[in-house]
Amino acid sequence: MRPYIKLLILLFSAFIVMTVFSELSEVRLFGHKIVTMQSFLTHDTINDSVEFCDVDTTNDVIANDTLPRVLLFVGDSMVEGLSSRLGAYAYHNGHKLYTVIWYGSSTEKWAESGKLSMYIESYKPDYVFICLGGNELFVRNADERRKYVRSIVSEIDSLPFIWIGPPNWKDDTGINEVIRSEIGDKRFFLSKGMRFDRAADGMHPTEKSSCEWMDSVVCWMKRQMPHPKMEIPAEKVRKPYKTIVLTPDD
Amino acid sequence: MFNSRQFWLFFMLFIPVYGLFAMWRRRTAMLVFVVLVSLFFYYKSSGLYVLLLVARALFDYYIVRIMDDNPNPRCRKALLLLSLISSVGVLAYFKYTNFFALNLSEIVGGNFQPLDIVLPVGISFYSFQSISYVVDVYKRRTKRAGSLLDYLFYLSFFPYVAAGPIVRAASFLSQIRRHKKITDKMVFSGLWLVMTGLVKKAVVADYLAQYNDLVFSMPAGYSGFECMMGVLGYSIQIFCDFSGYSDIAIGIARIMGFDLGINFRSPYKSLNVTEFWHRWHISLSTWLRDYVYIPLGGNRKGSLRTYINLMATMLIGGIWHGAGWNFVIWGGLHGSGLIAHKIYCSHYHGRNVSAKFLPWLLTFAFVTFLWIFFRAENLNGAMMILDNIFTDFRPDMVLPFVQTRIGWVAVCFLSLVAILVPVKFYSFLESEFIASRLWIKIIVFICVVQLVLEFSSSDISPFIYFQF
Structure with a gap:
């Protein structure tokens, strides 16, 4: 079980760091805007609701x-x-x-x-x-x-x-x-x-x-x-x- | 599924439960749990076709039990045939009905409307696993599964059910009931594989695909040079895509304590086509060797028969990838390449080829050239790309191409270099990662995730081999 505990610590640590990171409004590195998990996750499929006009x-x-x-x-x-x-x-x-x-x-x-x-x-x-x-x-x-x-x-x-x-x-x-x-x-x-x-x-x-x-x-x-x-x-x-x-x- | 966020969030919940079962040595409970998870994932990707998978498992399991207990050779053979016909029949129905009907309709001049048949995810892979299991038990090469649960576990195991590798029952069933101590090395070498797979898929393959897809979707709009770059890009893309998927699948299985073997062994370092097929999609090429080529007679019945067997095997390999003439041509041309290499070897046997660059270049160029038929949307598309390359090359496009697509060129070039780097280097990196402290692993993992986020297009591209 110890290896799995280590793995979980790794996964959760990474998840927490990425989540905290995504709360920051805008992070730039050498002028490049860093992609956060927040912006990555917000791309959900749109609801196709508008019908064609007849x-x-x-x-x-x-x-x-x-x-x-x-x-x-x-x-x-x-x-x-x-x-x-x-x-x-x-x-x-x-x-x-x-x-x-x-x-x-x-x-x-x-x-x-x-x-x-x-x-x-x-x-x-x-x-x-x-x-x-x-x-x-x-x-x-x-x-x-x-x-x-x-x-x-x-x-x-x-x-x-x-x-x-x-x-x-x-x-x-x-x-x-x-x-x-x-x-x-x-x-x-x-x-x-x-x-x-x-x-x-x-x-x-x-x-x-x-x-x-x-x-x-x-x-x-x-x-x-x-x-x-x-x-x-x-x-x-x-x-x-x-x-x-x-x-x-x- | 491995490149979706839902999978990884779910995996974080899955691992603790799995770990508890492993710690308590509750093997049956663990099997039930993993089977349910596997079926759930299959359901999420293929809906009610999950019932087809379960039916396949039930049918094979009981047929094999009856066959294995029956001493009558004719009866055993009949049961083997029944199982093979049902496996191949179901696969053929889903994969080839429209293809054959359309071609038949064109021959007789009918007006055939394609049937609305959806190909269940992974059917080509699990059908081949099922065939190998039944044949191996029939030939007494392996023992039958201990229980239906074991067999269902083997057939539906979620790391490989969607797109391989094609795992043999002989090597996998014995692992199911074995209590294997999960070690740090096992878990973190699995994680290393998962990370390399994600980088290959999300950073390299998906990035290169943006340009490659444009070229293959409208080749008429591109010069010969641009088409050639698209083909080269696709050669790298398909390797990174499929070997990336295999790495992730093998990595996840390794984290769970299962060894799935290796599916790619630096195929683009091959010096001839035969070597390429020993290194590319190993689980499929060895399957074709063991269940098609050798039963046909292999190389035991003279040269001519060997060549015919090789060609038949590669044609089957081609059509296995998809129902289309371009796949048949792709398989046939690979068969021709293998035959040509065999003829060359029989005439120049024992000659030491000290210069490796030319054979490598020829092999790489040949394999890359054949990807045109594999990737093109149809035969006309493939011919148009070839036409552009050979009649409208336009070398003046080189400089503007590099200038406008510098990012693509850089990723393409670096990937090619990375593909050719000695395996020892990657083994060294892997062992360093495994031996490193946990906080270093966390930093490396975060860097990889960030890299994937930076390169990922917002639309998650499915793995190429899902369609097969």
């Missing part, structure tokens, strides 16, 4: 613009699934949709690259869709991303836009709140809490689920602000007018 039952829409428009949809890998459905909307309603999928991208990458300004300059969109944050769900410096969100918004300048939040599969460390607080509820679609069928990687929604996700965004958008004509298309998916794919190292 496009067909939306009545309280805001009057929309009926002219054919140029749409620009940029963001991380989540754009891949969403843009197929938005492509169908665009085609059905006479819009031209340009899509830029930057795999592995983050608010930081977009803000520092200046690519958004470049694409806005090239395609001259009337309306911008952004889907970013999926690669920053668990970053430890979520609040430091605020400046990147501001930078992205400033690149869009006066163009109307909406920002589709990342599809959380667990609670995030604050990126959703950072984006929402910077751009406001009217422009930010909170995807957190929606129930998605995930692809094999466990992160990206399946094609079907991505379509439902985009339908929900459109349905929500119609109630929030002036928007391009967005009648429900007959076909489920369609390729955007043009798609640009960027790799994580671009």
Whole structure:
């Protein structure tokens, strides 16, 4: 029994030290913020409680613009699934949709690259869709991303836009709140809490689920602000007018 | 489960109770307690499939009793076959039904919708244990389990039930009833193994996986060089992941006074493919040798038959890992490698190869290359990675890659160095840890836990071998 008593002393001592340590507000070592057990333990699975919005039952829409428009949809890998459905909307309603999928991208990458300004300059969109944050769900410096969100918004300048939040599969460390607080509820679609069928990687929604996700965004958008004509298309998916794919190292 | 906080909190409660049973020498009470804990853990990971595990144990135990008591060889053989068919049949149903039906459907042009079959955790492992037990008792290589409780303990023991190692009844059953004095050396060498396993899994494997997963999930987005780095990273990841799991399982068992043997013996130091399979997943490779290769005839029936047996064994080993053509190809290519090495040995027997670097490099490159088929989501993914590596290598990506992924490169390089460090060095560290004072052990343990916390992603990644 003696070896087990020693083992227990070791385990409990370590547990107590780590627990006390986690009560300290912020410990830094050579400028690096030390991860405590507290912050490690607080990442629990979120409660998936929000259902998809049903496009067909939306009545309280805001009057929309009926002219054919140029749409620009940029963001991380989540754009891949969403843009197929938005492509169908665009085609059905006479819009031209340009899509830029930057795999592995983050608010930081977009803000520092200046690519958004470049694409806005090239395609001259009337309306911008952004889907970013999926690669920053668990970053430890979520609040430091605020400046990147501001930078992205400033690149869009006066163009109307909406920002589709990342599809959380667990609670995030604050990126959703950072984006929402910077751009406001009217422009930010909170995807957190929606129930998605995930692809094999466990992160990206399946094609079907991505379509439902985009339908929900459109349905929500119609109630929030002036928007391009967005009648429900007959076909489920369609390729955007043009798609640009960027790799994580671009 | 070993990388979840719930497990370790529970383990802190488990050990005192287990220790009391050990101290009071209440062996039966201890067995009941551990079996209940094991079944509880299995239930937590697989739900009601725990009943399948219990049914397997009941079926094997009574079949073997009847078989062992029966003097009639034909009757014994029939019972052996019955047990084997049921073990392989259940495994095949859960693992291969959709695979075979899908392929059949493609051949005949049908429209097959995959059935909703969930693979119970660890079924591949405990099915193999069950087969080895029944065959060994049939061949009188081991005595049958003393009681149903002993056999249930053997089949469901929580350190290995989910992902191995595949423990043989001959070496384990005898330990169950033996009163073994638990020593400091046993407990702290077990703890050392647990710590090394956690570092391998949470610090190295999970960190490297972040990039590797990106490459394997969308290889089209990466240059050949980046794909090659992803493959190299996966080679290290799978070793650290699986050997890390094995270390933890063996370590926990050692803390409890059980010896599960060794499952990995520095496989990436191998100088040829045959040696690699003597060092990699030893419990599986020896199982395949003893229950597939040797019964097929092994090397006793001439060269050609040896090669066929080797290939058949490796194909079975490949499909054991998963129901997919990529696993078949992976197994088949390993079989080809083993055959090529056998042919080489038969022609150049006795030649002393003084330079070890080239054979090592060739072996490592071959094994790493084959991981592409093992890891890729499907055959197309594997071919796309190969296509990128051989037709779009883009050496200009080297510098930007190192600059942007300096952390990943550093972990990859250091892991490779650590893998190649002589075992003596780790044995020295282990003996120093065991001999150290308790407060030093506590500090080391806290440092390891902190390291794991720093590197752990918030989402706990399952061990790779859980899926098999």
